Amino acid sequence: MTNAAQANIESLTGILARTFRLYIQTHGYHWNVEGPQFVQLHQTFEEQYQELWNSLDDIAERIRALGAYAPGSATALINLAGDEASPASTAEQMVDNLIAVHFDLAAKLRDAIVLAQNAEDEPSAGMLADRLEWHEKQLWMMQASRK
Template sequence: MSNALRIAPEKTTVDTGVRDTETVAKGLADVLADTYRLMFKTHAYHWNVEGPLFFSIHNLTEAQYEELFKAADVIAERIRALGLLAPWSLDWLKEQSVIGTPDAAPTAGEMLEDLAGDHERLAHRLHALINMTGDIDPVTEDLAVARSSVHEKAAWMLRSLGKE
């Protein structure tokens, strides 16, 4: 095996002036866990939704899970830019996430309400990250502000679509 293939990932010293990178990375990792779980749930609802609003919900959830997948990469890369390792265990992501899984197949309306609530939970976590990073890491703060805006808009759109 080539020596190039024997290199394992490890923490790196990145000195950009960010204080307490471990705490910031932990906050980002929690958001990453929620983002990944919400991405999967959104994708599962996309596959399984039925009813008269099928097309609307199917298309909205597709746009949302694609956006969440891209966001997960940005969040993980921010953790690496801070010099720490991004999570690589699905078990860990599941344990850290505040996003739940329904016990039974929900109705289309329940799917919309469930996803809206999850987007709100993620926005709350991002608001906490914004408060934590405001004075110590403006780059992560900016990322969290942008992500929070996406989740707030998603919750509004999902709830608006679910009105009778």
């Protein structure tokens, strides 16, 4: 395996792990949000965590298609995901935390797209570009809600 191919797989694994962490965080916020924006945020968080959950399978299967093994436990994924967001006790803090994590994940996705292109892995680059587009839309909507 080439260095570019290995870097691509490692990058995809990192994206998988960060997506898993964001899924758990968003699902937790869905359960615990309260306040005047409860209904809107409860629904938004549900839509987000469902999209994140569904994306996990695509990312993991892409890793497998490249001949590597995807992390197979919650512990392995969390250990690969990096730092966890600060705790949030208000709806505003939840949205702010999600904005920060989506922003970070979007940056990681941009890097991952370059690595996939360097490895001449257009299917991964396309999948990652689709993920980036979704995260950027979530960022736009959440940032607009905080104005």
